[in-house]
Amino acid sequence: MANSSTPAVQIEGLTKVFRLPFKQEKVVAVDGLSLQVDAGEVYGLIGPNGSGKSTTMKVLLGLISPSAGKASIFGLDSGDTASRGSVGFLPENPYFYKYLTGSETLAFYGKLCGLSRKQIRERSDELLEMVDLTGARDRRLGGYSKGMLQRIGLAQALVGDPRLVVLDEPTAGVDPAGSRKIRDLVLELKRRGITVILSSHLLEQVQEVCDEVGIIFNGRLVREGKLNDLIAIEDQSEIVLQNATPQLLERIAEMVEGEEGAQLLRCGNPRTTLERLFLQEIKEGSKQGGEDA
Numbered sequence: 122m123a124n125s126s127t128p129a130v131q132i133e134g135l136t137k138v139f140r141l142p143f144k145q146e147k148v149v150a151v152d153g154l155s156l157q158v159d160a161g162e163v164y165g166l167i168g169p170n171g172s173g174k175s176t177t178m179k180v181l182l183g184l185i186s187p188s189a190g191k192a193s194i195f196g197l198d199s200g201d202t203a204s205r206g207s208v209g210f211l212p213e214n215p216y217f218y219k220y221l222t223g224s225e226t227l228a229f230y231g232k233l234c235g236l237s238r239k240q241i242r243e244r245s246d247e248l249l250e251m252v253d254l255t256g257a258r259d260r261r262l263g264g265y266s267k268g269m270l271q272r273i274g275l276a277q278a279l280v281g282d283p284r285l286v287v288l289d290e291p292t293a294g295v296d297p298a299g300s301r302k303i304r305d306l307v308l309e310l311k312r313r314g315i316t317v318i319l320s321s322h323l324l325e326q327v328q329e330v331c332d333e334v335g336i337i338f339n340g341r342l343v344r345e346g347k348l349n350d351l352i353a354i355e356d357q358s359e360i361v362l363q364n365a366t367p368q369l370l371e372r373i374a375e376m377v378e379g380e381e382g383a384q385l386l387r388c389g390n391p392r393t394t395l396e397r398l399f400l401q402e403i404k405e406g407s408k409q410g411g412e413d414a
């Protein structure tokens with residue numbers, strides 16, 4: 122039975138081998154992978170194309186069966202349909218009925234989750250608001266932009282009020298402003314205590330939202346840990362000064378020079394990121410009358 126210390130996700134020695142039809146060949150998509158996600162954490166799975174991220178997620182969700190090893194959600198084996206009761210999933214290429222409107226789509230998934238009409242109405246209103254699609258609720262998905270589709274996909278994943286949300290590349294094909302919205306939504310889920318496991322190629326975004334990161338390569342987990350531990354450069358220190366005069370900088374440099382073993386590696390203005398610059402420009406542009414798609 123699950124209790125508060127039961128991990129949200131536990132994957133042990135997972136291997137998935139695909140046999141190609143009419144051929145002798147096999148593809149080892151996941152190779153002895155183990156990982157654990159604690160309840161309330163945001164876990165980022167990163168790795169190149171074809172490294173096994175989606176396959177791992179599909180096994181976790183019980184959509185495909187493992188060749189060896191096992192996966193469980195809040196202590197229930199992924200093969201057990203009960204394990205899916207508390208999970209929301211955004212697949213990497215979500216397929217939606219393009220003739221349904223945004224709110225009809227959520228009603229459809231709400232019905233699948235067994236919600237009552239009243240619950241569906243309340244939940245849809247809340248989720249549409251949360252993903253910023255209230256204004257587009259009566260438009261058909263056929264006319265939604267890629268970013269809007271990803272957001273309705275995210276709302277769909279949340280309809281059943283899940284404790285775990287699995288997002289396979291939630292920001293694929295979405296522009297930086299849209300990805301930022303999705304990033305904020307992930308942070309909102311975390312704030313609500315929902316566990317999130319996501320895969321992404323946008324490393325900067327993973328860095329911004331994830332507590333723990335796993336790097337997967339050729340189906341194996343090659344590195345895993347708390348994000349802050351993984352990316353800290355332990356033998357370097359950083360000082361950021363505001364309004365320092367050239368004289369002060371010179372004095373600091375001289376002090377460092379006089380210190381045995383210490384070395385000043387860099388001194389200059391920190392750079393903003395291209396993403397921040399882009400978003401700033403877009404904001405300026407939209408003040409002058411842009412459209413939020």
Ligand SMILES: Nc1ncnc2c1ncn2[C@@H]1O[C@H](COP(=O)(O)OP(=O)(O)OP(=O)(O)O)[C@@H](O)[C@H]1O
Binds near residue numbers: 149168170174176213
């Ligand atoms: N149904 C399948 N049949 C055969 N091979 C498959 C199947 N699904 C995945 N594979 C293979 O398994 C490997 C891992 O694929 P997977 O989709 O898990 O990678 P991924 O890390 O999600 O990649 P991407 O970043 O491109 O989404 C790939 O070599 C892929 O071709």
Ligand SMILES: [Mg+2]
Binds near residue numbers: 174175176
């Ligand atoms: Mg994938």
